[in-house]
Amino acid sequence: MYIMNKDVLILGGGPAGMASAFELHKANKSFDLIEKNTKIGGLAKTFQYGEFRTDIGPHRFFSQNQYLYDLIEDLIGKRWIKVNRLTRFYINNKFYNYPIELKTALYNVGIYKAFRIISDYLYEKSKKIFIKKPPSSFEEQIVSDFGRTLAELNMLNYTEKVWGLPCSQISNDWSKQRIKGLSIRAIVKKIILKSRSQPKTLVDQFYYPDTGTALIYEKIKEKISSGNKGAVKTKSSPVKINHSKDKITGVVVESNGKKTTYKSKNIISSIPITEVIALMQPKAPGAVLKAAKKLKFRSHVFLFITLNKESVFPDQWLYFPDREIPFGRIMEPKNFSKKLCPPKKTSMLIEFFCWENDNVWNMSKEGLFDLSIGPLEKAGFIKKKDVIDIYVHREKYAYVVYDLDYKKNLKKVKDYLKKFKNLQLIGRAGSFRYNNQDHALEMGILAARSILENKKYDIDEVGSEGKYFERGYVK
Numbered sequence: 001m002y003i004m005n006k007d008v009l010i011l012g013g014g015p016a017g018m019a020s021a022f023e024l025h026k027a028n029k030s031f032d033l034i035e036k037n038t039k040i041g042g043l044a045k046t047f048q049y050g051e052f053r054t055d056i057g058p059h060r061f062f063s064q065n066q067y068l069y070d071l072i073e074d075l076i077g078k079r080w081i082k083v084n085r086l087t088r089f090y091i092n093n094k095f096y097n098y099p100i101e102l103k104t105a106l107y108n109v110g111i112y113k114a115f116r117i118i119s120d121y122l123y124e125k126s127k128k129i130f131i132k133k134p135p136s137s138f139e140e141q142i143v144s145d146f147g148r149t150l151a152e153l154n155m156l157n158y159t160e161k162v163w164g165l166p167c168s169q170i171s172n173d174w175s176k177q178r179i180k181g182l183s184i185r186a187i188v189k190k191i192i193l194k195s196r197s198q199p200k201t202l203v204d205q206f207y208y209p210d211t212g213t214a215l216i217y218e219k220i221k222e223k224i225s226s227g228n229k230g231a232v233k234t235k236s237s238p239v240k241i242n243h244s245k246d247k248i249t250g251v252v253v254e255s256n257g258k259k260t261t262y263k264s265k266n267i268i269s270s271i272p273i274t275e276v277i278a279l280m281q282p283k284a285p286g287a288v289l290k291a292a293k294k295l296k297f298r299s300h301v302f303l304f305i306t307l308n309k310e311s312v313f314p315d316q317w318l319y320f321p322d323r324e325i326p327f328g329r330i331m332e333p334k335n336f337s338k339k340l341c342p343p344k345k346t347s348m349l350i351e352f353f354c355w356e357n358d359n360v361w362n363m364s365k366e367g368l369f370d371l372s373i374g375p376l377e378k379a380g381f382i383k384k385k386d387v388i389d390i391y392v393h394r395e396k397y398a399y400v401v402y403d404l405d406y407k408k409n410l411k412k413v414k415d416y417l418k419k420f421k422n423l424q425l426i427g428r429a430g431s432f433r434y435n436n437q438d439h440a441l442e443m444g445i446l447a448a449r450s451i452l453e454n455k456k457y458d459i460d461e462v463g464s465e466g467k468y469f470e471r472g473y474v475k
């Protein structure tokens, strides 16, 4: 068994872990970053299939933190391109703008349903005057904000597809983070004023690295390799986390069959929190193990199709809330950056949300293709003869599931792990928070700074302001 005495050990090479590594690299601190895959970037990695490239799903960067924009611009310069956003819902053979616009919705659904949308919305608004009970689930919140008919048109069935749970069993925390309430005043103002004179918000435009979102993390890796104090080690995983009293005393890492014990003073972990619990030696108490088992992750399977065709649709991605359509979202990478496919060709990435080991998870790429081609041909997007090739990829820990009990279970797990003074938990699966890249990066930076400045930053506070993530202006 080898012994390693690097100052810091980072677990996981996604955005959060790479951000910690970059911060430590800039301060010339010694560290190793351990990543189980051959690729870094985590859920924000980019694949190359022949002349085609794709992320694992649409990756639009947005943040309220100017520091992050500057950091990425310094890393990738002119390759940080601005994209005009177009993303829509495809419901019952019609397109609806995203975020859903009342005007288009009323026009598309016909008179009867339009009347229902308005009357349900007004009913919910007037109900709030008399009933002050706060909504206890995602369903109650959304119905109360939008009215039942509009909520069912897109939000409830799409959310159920993504989470695999009825919306009545999804925590309201999800809507606090992601869904902006509907304001009739704001809609009327928008229709009357038209938004031309207003600055563009991140809803209209976003930044994107020209060869895929992983470019950010590949550049960080390059910078780290140019130094001599830090290293990114792929195809490596922790197999045991030893602890005593209030400290992690050693982490055993396996890499190519070789075991090394890291005696690092500080550990930053962005691997799934449930895996950290399972690796603890001595074992975590029974109640903690039980709570950790109840924390669920939703998995993601993509079917990538390369096409002998110039374009499928103008959108970066489309949402498919209809229950009878088996997939949830389709992305066309070319509409993020032309560099993601060869001239005169395009590709599409079809996203399925599933549980690990369910039918979809276990399905072959041919099976997924057979499931998808019917709805795709019916919508007029592609024909079977356009297809060049198909590829499949699976991610087990794609989404943390905010069910009604997650907070209680997470608290048990976190209270136990908080005891260890030299362990910091960051990132999406690492802290069990529905993070996007910006908050994963912020967490990673703060964890490194806590070590460098010997100061405790409250990482759990990152992104907890409950603000709608998409606000903010493009500079």
Ligand SMILES: Cc1cc2nc3c(=O)[nH]c(=O)nc-3n(C[C@H](O)[C@H](O)[C@H](O)COP(=O)(O)OP(=O)(O)OC[C@H]3O[C@@H](n4cnc5c(N)ncnc54)[C@H](O)[C@@H]3O)c2cc1C
Binding pocket: 011, 012, 013, 014, 015, 016, 017, 034, 035, 036, 037, 040, 041, 042, 043, 044, 056, 057, 058, 059, 060, 061, 062, 236, 237, 238, 270, 271, 272, 275, 300, 398, 399, 426, 427, 428, 429, 430, 435, 436, 437, 438, 440
């Ligand atoms: C379909 C989809 C679409 C998304 N769209 C957007 C978007 O539009 N905009 C946006 O900003 N964000 C988006 N995200 C979210 C973004 O990808 C994540 O927020 C971000 O990748 C989280 O970074 P992380 O480092 O916390 O975790 P991860 O990216 O999950 O990285 C964790 C890393 O740890 C590694 N690891 C796990 N277990 C072990 C182990 N035992 N040993 C060693 N290594 C291990 C993993 O391989 C991985 O590399 C999307 C995510 C998905 C799934």
